[in-house]
Amino acid sequence: MKTSEFLSILKQHTDKSLLFEYSPGMLVGANYHVTEVKNITVDAVDCGANTDFWKETVIQLWESPTEIGKTEYLTVYKALSILTKVDKMKSMDQDAEVKFEYGNALFHTAHLFVNDFAINDRQLIFNLAVTKTDCKAKDTCGVPNTETAEACAPGSGCC
Numbered sequence: 001m002k003t004s005e006f007l008s009i010l011k012q013h014t015d016k017s018l019l020f021e022y023s024p025g026m027l028v029g030a031n032y033h034v035t036e037v038k039n040i041t042v043d044a045v046d047c048g049a050n051t052d053f054w055k056e057t058v059i060q061l062w063e064s065p066t067e068i069g070k071t072e073y074l075t076v077y078k079a080l081s082i083l084t085k086v087d088k089m090k091s092m093d094q095d096a097e098v099k100f101e102y103g104n105a106l107f108h109t110a111h112l113f114v115n116d117f118a119i120n121d122r123q124l125i126f127n128l129a130v131t132k133t134d135c136k137a138k139d140t141c142g143v144p145n146t147e148t149a150e151a152c153a154p155g156s157g158c159c
Helices: 003-012 076-089
Strands: 017-023 032-045 051-063 097-104 107-119 123-130
Touching: 003 076, 003 097, 017 076, 017 097, 017 107, 032 076, 097 123
Parallel strands: 017 123, 051 097
Antiparallel strands: 032 051, 097 107, 107 123
16 A cells, blocks of 8 residues: 555545554554654665666654553544644655564564555554565576465475
């Protein structure tokens, strides 16, 4: 999800609580805070010697140990005001993919992308997912494409 799309969804639902599901059925605690917003530039070379360049907006979520047991989540309105203030100080690239940095005692710290979102009467819930690693130079490196069922059929030699 692009930063602009994320902000647009927030602007449409300022009257709701903002929740994040970091794993199926697992929500970031109501004691979370937005502790940092990072404008990241990735300038990379893959294993096939191809260069790549992209930007990301990474929003860090942190659960305060002094607020364990808190039941009221951050409002969309408050989160949007934080992000608006950040954008005035350090402009966010609206075309950059938005990711969330999060971890707790049961879940390793990771950059999570927005997989989906849901809206109900009182809540806006973003479903987050871990980005899987991948070889971007499969053709160059001779790695078989296993994304189709036929490519990984029994006896095909790729599995």
